[in-house]
Each structure stands twice: as structure tokens, then as C-alpha cells.
Amino acid sequence: MKRFVGLQGPAARALGWVGDTQSGQLHEGGEIRSVDACPGEGLLSLRLGDRLFRVEALGGHRWRVNGREVESRVLSELEHRFAGFGAGDDDDQAHRLEVPMPGRVVRVLVQPGDEVLRGQGLVIVEAMKMENELKAPRAARISAVHVREGQGVEKGTLLLEFA
Amino acid sequence: MFRKLLIANRGEIALRVIRSARELGIATVAVHSEADRGAPHVQQADEAVCLGPAPSRESYLRGERILEEARRLGVDAIHPGYGFLSENADFARACGQAGIVFVGPPAEVIEGMGSKTAARQAMLRAGVPVVPGTEAAIVDPAEAIRVAEGIGFPVMLKAAAGGGGKGMRRVEGAADFPAALEAARREALGAFADGAVYLEKYLEEPHHVEVQILADGRGNVLHVGERECSIQRRHQKVVEESPSPFISAELRQALCETAVRAARAVGYVNAGTIEFLVDGRQNFYFLEMNTRLQVEHPVTEWVSGLDLVREQLRIAAGLPLELGQADLRLRGHAIECRICAEDPLAGFLPDTGRVTRHVPPGGPGVRLDSGVEKGSEVGVHYDPLLAKLSVWAQDRPAAIERMLRALGEYRLHGLRTNLDFCRWVLEHEVFRAGRYDTGFIATHFQPERLADDLPPEALLAVETAGLLERLAGEESCSHTRRRRSTGLDCHECGQRESAWRLQHRRLT
Numbered sequence: 143m144k145r146f147v148g149l150q151g152p153a154a155r156a157l158g159w160v161g162d163t164q165s166g167q168l169h170e171g172g173e174i175r176s177v178d179a180c181p182g183e184g185l186l187s188l189r190l191g192d193r194l195f196r197v198e199a200l201g202g203h204r205w206r207v208n209g210r211e212v213e214s215r216v217l218s219e220l221e222h223r224f225a226g227f228g229a230g231d232d233d234d235q236a237h238r239l240e241v242p243m244p245g246r247v248v249r250v251l252v253q254p255g256d257e258v259l260r261g262q263g264l265v266i267v268e269a270m271k272m273e274n275e276l277k278a279p280r281a282a283r284i285s286a287v288h289v290r291e292g293q294g295v296e297k298g299t300l301l302l303e304f305a
Numbered sequence: 306m307f308r309k310l311l312i313a314n315r316g317e318i319a320l321r322v323i324r325s326a327r328e329l330g331i332a333t334v335a336v337h338s339e340a341d342r343g344a345p346h347v348q349q350a351d352e353a354v355c356l357g358p359a360p361s362r363e364s365y366l367r368g369e370r371i372l373e374e375a376r377r378l379g380v381d382a383i384h385p386g387y388g389f390l391s392e393n394a395d396f397a398r399a400c401g402q403a404g405i406v407f408v409g410p411p412a413e414v415i416e417g418m419g420s421k422t423a424a425r426q427a428m429l430r431a432g433v434p435v436v437p438g439t440e441a442a443i444v445d446p447a448e449a450i451r452v453a454e455g456i457g458f459p460v461m462l463k464a465a466a467g468g469g470g471k472g473m474r475r476v477e478g479a480a481d482f483p484a485a486l487e488a489a490r491r492e493a494l495g496a497f498a499d500g501a502v503y504l505e506k507y508l509e510e511p512h513h514v515e516v517q518i519l520a521d522g523r524g525n526v527l528h529v530g531e532r533e534c535s536i537q538r539r540h541q542k543v544v545e546e547s548p549s550p551f552i553s554a555e556l557r558q559a560l561c562e563t564a565v566r567a568a569r570a571v572g573y574v575n576a577g578t579i580e581f582l583v584d585g586r587q588n589f590y591f592l593e594m595n596t597r598l599q600v601e602h603p604v605t606e607w608v609s610g611l612d613l614v615r616e617q618l619r620i621a622a623g624l625p626l627e628l629g630q631a632d633l634r635l636r637g638h639a640i641e642c643r644i645c646a647e648d649p650l651a652g653f654l655p656d657t658g659r660v661t662r663h664v665p666p667g668g669p670g671v672r673l674d675s676g677v678e679k680g681s682e683v684g685v686h687y688d689p690l691l692a693k694l695s696v697w698a699q700d701r702p703a704a705i706e707r708m709l710r711a712l713g714e715y716r717l718h719g720l721r722t723n724l725d726f727c728r729w730v731l732e733h734e735v736f737r738a739g740r741y742d743t744g745f746i747a748t749h750f751q752p753e754r755l756a757d758d759l760p761p762e763a764l765l766a767v768e769t770a771g772l773l774e775r776l777a778g779e780e781s782c783s784h785t786r787r788r789r790s791t792g793l794d795c796h797e798c799g800q801r802e803s804a805w806r807l808q809h810r811r812l813t
Binding site: 144146148150155157159162163164168170177179183184185186188190193195197198199200201203205206207208209210211212214215216218242243244245246248266268269273274297 | 488491492495651652654655656657661662664685709712713716718719724725728755758759760762763764765766767768769770771772773774775776777
């Protein structure tokens with residue numbers, strides 16, 4: 143049996159698998175279910191016991207089932223034991239402001255050295271003809287500004303940093 | 306009837322117009338930007354012309370260039386769709402001067418209704434109630450603040466040349482006014498090449514109800530019922546339905562009759578829409594008149610059985626309406642969802658990318674007007690509207706169930722969409738009760754609640770799918786053994802091969 147761990151949000155559960163990539167037995171919580179999977183266009187038609195689920199793979203750990211999108215990832219048991227998830231991530235992000243979508247910088251509302259409050263507007267980015275104001279995630283002092291007005295930006299471009 | 310029609314638009318609406326033209330035996334000319342060279346609307350036309358680079362101002366908004374090509378190709382009519390040049394009076398006038406029919410009302414009517422301030426004055430003269438506000442565009446901010454204080458904050462700043470929610474800002478008080486005015490002017494200038502902005506009293510959570518008009522220029526003006534368009538985010542509609550579940554039969558009659566009176570008063574010709582705001586006590590106010598085909602016209606087509614584009618073309622060709630008001634029977638209930646490239650979980654920010662899969666829903670009573678297909682690139686230059694999914698059923702509850710069924714069938718992958726958000730709207734008890742207003746999303750939508758009621762078996766199915774994808778990935782990647790500690794992707798080759806692709810290869 144191959145051992146995996148399914149992660150959905152904070153929840154983790156052990157999954158065991160006996161079979162190939164299309165059919166086999168799933169061991170979960172003391173229960174064994176037979177599984178049969180048929181691939182479709184962007185979709186896995188999955189029989190779990192007698193019930194059919196149409197699971198869409200949206201990429202990047204995103205899935206859709208029953209008309210609902212969920213984030214879920216599956217690791218091998220070993221990976222799960224060694225991986226340190228998320229440590230430091232939140233801290234680091236709160237020191238940087240990145241562009242969530244590609245577009246063009248219309249206004250930079252702050253300068254290095256400015257003290258800003260949580261929710262204060264920092265940069266206005268135009269994307270698809272709409273102006274979007276990016277706001278401070280917390281109170282902070284601006285330490286660096288990396289873009290200028292009129293500049294085109296890609297998704298993930300670092301706009302500014304704060305201390 | 307016309308021989309050759311140029312469609313001065315892109316995406317789903319260009320395709321929509323091509324379909325009706327083809328049924329009428331009219332040849333079609335598509336225009337496109339360099340980015341849209343292979344777009345579906347181009348593939349479906351009989352002839353196609355490239356207008357220039359991707360930005361709208363260098364392609365779809367180049368009226369002179371479009372007219373030049375129209376003359377060169379012997380086009381006898383131009384359909385502007387919605388957006389772009391559809392409410393540009395100068396373009397309509399230039400078409401006339403070039404001897405080409407503009408499929409829409411006369412240029413003077415576009416001008417009159419296109420200036421929201423002039424439209425308000427015209428409606429006042431016709432005895433149609435309007436929302437209190439400035440009679441003209443704002444020149445002096447200080448003066449405007451005094452007007453706002455007079456009618457009471459909050460107020461709404463709106464682009465005088467506007468539409469589609471662009472150049473609109475709600476202002477809570479005098480302190481926010483200058484910044485909001487600057488932003489609204491900038492947006493208005495960018496979207497409509499006109500920075501004029503006026504203000505109106507902000508009605509607390511009104512209903513947005515609009516009436517479809519058809520006028521043939523021979524004195525026949527009829528209404529094709531109303532559409533309820535109160536499900537909005539960023540002042541843009543997402544879900545529309547007809548008939549409205551909110552208004553009474555008396556109000557329906559009053560709205561439709563007022564709309565016909567307003568259309569007559571301004572000498573309207575062709576298809577148009579009068580938008581009203583309706584408050585909780587069923588008082589109504591003129592909001593604006595859209596002198597073009599609306600995005601949400603399919604719901605009206607469903608309940609009336611009319612092809613509104615066909616009617617537009619017939620009227621533009623000088624033919625009389627075939628129907629009188631008494632012949633028009635509105636049947637059943639229709640709902641439309643605008644499927645957009647956006648992330649409802651991140652404040653509805655637009656998303657970009659390539660459509661990797663497109664499997665449309667089908668079955669009885671389902672219609673999809675899509676501007677994209679598998680492989681389409683969705684970029685930053687145009688509106689994030691990807692497709693319009695609409696359904697019809699004999700009554701409202703059945704239409705809701707049908708829409709939910711269709712949303713569940715629809716597979717549109719590669720970028721973030723609002724498919725699941727639309728599902729959430731249609732399942733919401735306030736929507737089902739038909740008691741929603743324009744505050745619905747702001748009041749009820751909590752992003753984290755989109756997927757909270759999945760049964761445990763469905764979640765287990767997702768994990769099983771993830772597990773199988775992992776297994777297939779391990780088999781396909783020779784570097785698998787070395788990537789133990791860092792998660793899912795292989796160090797050496799960067800990506801796993803997905804189980805889906807792998808299994809496809811085995812099967813085919």
C-alpha cells in the first residue's frame with residue numbers, strides 16, 4: 143500500500159492506496175472504498191464506491207466538484223513529514239506589496255518614509271479599464287517604492303516594501 | 306435588406322451579430338486587433354480586417370479607420386455592438402456621411418442620451434421622474450460639494466458620457482470628494498475619452514430595472530418587458546432576469562408605459578433600453594437610456610421569442626416592425642449569468658490567461674454566447690466578460706434550477722472565473738425569494754463561504770483525484786526520486802505531467 147496525506151486547509155488525513163493510476167482501493171479512516179477513474183476533457187469521472195463524482199482539475203491545487211471550487215493537495219507520507227509548511231510565509235508577505243494582476247500603474251500614493259495606516263491606499267493599478275486601489279495590509283512605514291506611474295506591471299511584480 | 310454588414314466589435318457580441326446577419330443572408334465583415342487575429346468572431350465572419358495593435362484606442366476605437374475599410378469593402382451597414390463606438394455620436398454621424406447605415410438611433414439621439422446630463426433634462430421635460438443631482442457636468446469642485454451637501458451625502462459621481470459602471474464613484478462626505486472626483490474623471494477620460502462627471506443623490510440599495518424598447522421610426526414604439534439587473538458588483542451587472550421578481554404588476558405597467566413615452570419624447574429609433582432605479586417603496590426614477598443593444602438582451606429574447614439583432618437590422622434597413630404591442634406575449638422566465646475572468650475571492654479582480662479547456666453546458670433551455678474557446682488568450686486590454694450563459698424555463702424556480710444545472714456542467718479552465726460565484730448567488734435564499742437589491746453582494750457575500758457546504762464524500766473524491774494525479778505524475782517523471790523534501794513539483798523538470806494528459810495518451 144502507498145501512503146499519502148490529503149491536505150485541505152488546516153485539516154490533514156491519512157490516505158492509503160492499493161492499485162494503479164485508474165482503479166484500486168482507497169483506505170481512509172478505517173474504511174476501504176473501491177475507486178474507478180475515467181478521464182474526460184479536463185475532468186476526472188471518479189467512482190467512489192457506487193457514487194460518481196465529476197472532479198475538475200483547475201491546476202495549482204485547485205479543484206472543482208459539485209459546482210464548487212476547493213483547494214486541496216496530496217503529499218506522500220514522507221513529504222508530509224519533512225515539509226515545513228507556510229513557516230515565515232505570512233510574515234514575509236506583510237513586508238512586500240505585489241501586483242495581484244497584470245496592468246499599469248496609474249498613481250503611486252506614497253513615498254519612502256511615509257507612515258501608513260491599515261487599509262490606506264498605496265498604489266492605483268489599472269487593469270482591464272478599471273482602476274484598482276491596492277491598500278496597506280497593516281500599519282507600517284514605507285521603506286522602498288519599486289515602480290513609477292505609467293509603468294506596465296506583470297502579475298507578482300514587487301510594488302513596494304514596508305518595515 | 307443590407308448586403309454586407311461590418312461589425313465594429315469583438316468577443317461574444319460580434320459573434321452574436323454575425324449569427325443574426327447570416328440568418329438574414331447578409332455577408333459579414335469582422336474587425337480585429339493584432340491580439341484578436343484568431344479570435345472566434347474573426348473565424349466566423351466572411352471577411353476580416355486588422356485595425357491595429359491590441360489597445361482599444363489603437364484598434365476598436367479607431368472610427369475613421371473602420372469607415373475607411375468599410376468603404377473599401379463595399380459595406381452598406383455597420384453594427385457597433387455594445388461598448389467601443391456604440392454610443393459615439395460622431396461615429397454614427399460619420400457613417401451617415403459616408404453613405405453607410407449605422408445600426409442604431411440617429412446621431413442626435415445618441416448625443417442627447419449619451420450626455421447623461423442632457424438626458425436628465427430631456428426626461429424632466431417628458432415628465433419622467435429623475436434622481437436629484439446636478440443638471441450639468443461639474444466644473445467647480447467646491448460648488449459641487451455644496452450641491453452634494455444640499456441633497457445630502459452619500460452621492461454618486463458619474464461619467465457624463467458613461468455607462469458600464471466606469472467612471473462611477475460613491476462619495477460618503479465632503480472630505481473624500483476631491484480624490485473621488487479625480488479618480489472618476491480619470492476613469493471617464495480613459496474609458497470614454499471625455500472626463501466630464503456629474504453627481505446624483507445616492508439611493509440606498511435601489512433595484513435596477515430596465516425596459517427594452519423597439520422603435521421603427523414610423524411611429525411604432527413598443528416595449529419588450531423589463532429586466533431586473535440588481536445583482537451587481539463594482540456597479541456592473543452579473544446576473545439578470547426577466548421578468549423582475551420584485552416589481553408589482555402595476556409598477557411593471559407604469560415602467561413600460563413610461564419607457565415608451567420617454568422613447569417617443571426623444572424621437573428614438575431602433576433597439577434601446579431605459580434604465581430605472583426602483584426604491585423599496587416601488588418609487589422609480591429614470592437612470593439613463595442606453596442607445597444600443599444591451600449585454601443582457603438574451604433574457605428578453607428568451608421570454609419574447611424575438612431576435613433583437615434581427616429587429617435592429619430590419620429597422621435600420623427601413624422596414625416596419627412586424628409586431629404590435631398586443632401581438633407580443635412574454636412567456637416564462639429567463640436568467641442570464643455573465644461569466645467573467647475574475648476572482649470573486651479577491652474582490653472580483655480581473656484575471657488573465659489562456660483558456661485551457663472550454664466545455665459548454667447543453668440540454669434544454671440553455672444558451673451560451675461565448676467570445677472565447679479553448680486556446681483563447683484573455684489579456685488586459687479588453688473587458689473581462691468571457692461568455693453569457695442564459696436559460697429559460699416555464700417559471701422562475703425552474704429557471705433557477707436550470708441555471709444551476711448549466712453552471713455545474715460548464716467547464717472553463719485556465720483562468721479564474723465567477724462560475725461558482727454565480728452558483729452561490731442562485732442558491733442564496735434572498736435571491737430565491739426574489740427580494741434582492743443592488744446591495745445584495747455587498748451585504749451577503751463572504752468570499753470564504755463559497756465552498757463551505759460540500760459533503761464529505763465529495764471532498765474525499767477531490768483528494769482521491771489528487772492522489773491519482775500524484776501517482777500518474779510519479780510514473781511519468783524520471784526525476785521523482787530526488788524531490789522528496791520540497792513538495793509537489795520536480796526539481797529537475799519543473800513540472801509533473803498530469804494524470805489527465807497521461808491517461809489521454811493511453812486511451813487515444
